[in-house]
Amino acid sequence: MRLYMDSADDISGVIAADVRPGGALTALLAALPSLLGEEWRASEAVDDPHCRYLVDLTDW
Template structure:
């Protein structure tokens, strides 16, 4: 399962289309501990 917090004013359609490839880019993965037990990886898309 993939969840994303996005701004409704942004390019939501483009993000949804690109999301499968974006989550596979390991350079976007944020290091550190994740406090959410349902989250296996945190990916920074703030600059996308």
């Protein structure tokens, strides 16, 4: 599942996060703000016109 997040404080644009819907999804949502800050997880979202960066959290 792909979650889209935007913040008025962040100038980098919309960030998308791919997550696996099941298991520890509640823990993942709680940790999401800090995980999005880890730049090594992000990549350019060249295949998605709705976001600027994509973070793959399917293995988290």
